[in-house]
Amino acid sequence: MRQEDLPSLLLLPYPPDPLSRASLNAAYRSSLKAALSKVKRPTGAAKLVVAVACPVLQGQFLHSKTLSWPRAQALVAGVYSIISILCVQLSISTEVDGGPGSVDATVLLIDGDRNKQYTDDLRPAIEPNNTVIVDMATFASAFFPWNLIFTVRSEMGYQVYQTYLKVAEGRQHLLQDQLVPVEGGLTMHIAKADASSLPPQTATYQTVCLGGTFDYLHPGHKLLLTAGALLLQVPRRGDPSPPCRYIIGITGDEMLKSKKFAEYVQPWEQRARNVIVFLARLLELSPRGWKNGTGPRIDERDGEFTTIFRDGTIQVRCVRIQDAFGPTITEENIQALVVSGETRSGGQAVNDKRAELGWHALSVFEVDVLDADEIDExxxxxxxxxxxxxxxxxxxxxxxxxxxxxxxxxxxxxxxxxxxxxxxxx
Structure with missing residues (x-):
């Protein structure tokens, strides 16, 4: 893989607290704008991984972590909103494989405690917990090599960068011109009065489902897919439990013939592959990074693409759907359904249909929309x-x-x- 074809990394310091779209914009806009402008190239598509360091997980032990799903998905939605607004203003296409001048950006949450003083005892090995979110040591051990690494000029930005370097060193030989400092923004943190002020933690699930067309995979799709992945309860490696299952219903080609500009709708197979390739960025952890240039191994059957991540602990299934319900009314053991604000009524319709079948109702989770109103000037x-x-x-x-x-x-x-x-x- 050529150097310029490698993804670039933007390490963002801890988000503001309390979290809002306006505070995120003040904290991250200038850094994101600089990184997007720099990686955009006229000769081909570019990839940018935006890694946000944040104390998102709770729990004393490695394999018993929990998270506040509303807060986590709101953070991802806020960052994707800023990216989307900036891409409009900078005339940057946002879809996967968008061609010259496009930037395919992925937002990742990296668990970390801003009050912890890191020493040399960081584990330089891949040690995933029972969620899809990993710590800095695991991230640095599995995500490399990079084209450019952007670091934020601030005290917290420098702290995050130094922590990353402690475990990333030796995995990639970095030249000075690959390390690009960018301006930071204004970040405010209000200390919590006591432990009771922490957000309630969210249950995770063995089987999570969502649906969509996923045509020309863009930031709205990425938010939905990330939000669903956050709900997965990942079993421990070596645990005899079956893998957690992430079922993605993808609308069949026949149902899309009435769409505007339907002749440009991507075939189902291409849309399914794009979903899996994107999810690989969130779910796959390999000590080889991506330097071998190999993507996920996909079992491709007519109407169903399947792949496995993290040593068999996560299964992703993309299934062709020909109606509004898909596998939610053919597979009883699904537990959670993720919807957007515009499709919340679909979640109720699914549970009504399951009730008719005598099945348990699904826990329904609604993701935020990508919104320009609150943050753009x-x-x-x-x-x-x-x-x-x-x-x-x-x-x-x-x-x-x-x-x-x-x-x-x-x-x-x-x-x-x-x-x-x-x-x-x-």
Missing amino acids: DEPTKTENFASKISSTAIRQQKAARDGSKLNHDGGHVQGLIDNSKFTCY
């Missing part, structure tokens, strides 16, 4: 400009325009947008 981005450029329909429309196809004369608005500032993942 640029008026054109606040309105339809943001939503109309970051969606599968808009991406297809842009491809049709480039191919000289006749466009709709309805203003080019995207179907399914909510109040012109939010977009659905589907």
Whole structure:
């Protein structure tokens, strides 16, 4: 793999507390803008991993970690919102394999305690816990090599960078021009009064399900897929328990023929592969990193793609769906369903159908939307400009325009947008 084709890394310091879209924007916008501008290249697509160090997990022991799902997914949604807004303003395409000038960004949460003074006892080995979130030592041991590494010019940014270097050193020989300092923002932390002020912890599940079209995989899809992965209860390595299962229902091609610019909809097989390749960035942990250039091994069958991550502890299944319910009404042992704000009624419909079958109801989790209203100071981005450029329909429309196809004369608005500032993942 060529150096320029490797992903780049932006290490972001601990998020503000209390967490809000406005405080995240103040803390991270300048750093994200600098990294996105730098990695964008006219000759090909670029990849950027945005790793946010944060004390997201609770629990004394390695294999009994818990997390607050609402807070974790809100943090991921906030960072993806900033990335999406900046990409609109910088004319950067956001979809996977978007071609020259595009940046395929992935947001990862790296567990860490900002009050802990790290010494040389960091484990330079892969030691996953029972969640999909890993600590800095595990991240540094499995995610490499990099094209560029961006570090934030601040006290906390330097602390995170030094912690990373302690366990990353020796895995990749870094030249000076590969280490790029970027400006940081303003971050505020208000000390918690006592332990009772910590957010409630969320149950995790052995089987999690969600659905969508996942056409031209973009930040909205990435948020939904990440939020679902956060709910997985990962068994210990060597545990006789079966792997946790992540079931992704992906709309079949026949159901999409009425979509706008339907001739540009990606085939089901391509959409399924893109989902699995993206999830590999969140779930796979290999001491070889990605220097061998091999992707996940996918068992490809008609209408069902399956792969295994983390030594057989996580199974991902992408299944073709031809209706609004998919596997939620054919597989009784599913436990949790993840929906977007625009599809919450679908979650209720699923549980109504399961009740008719005499099955238990699914725990339904709703992800945040990617929203420009609360954080952007640029008026054109606040309105339809943001939503109309970051969606599968808009991406297809842009491809049709480039191919000289006749466009709709309805203003080019995207179907399914909510109040012109939010977009659905589907």
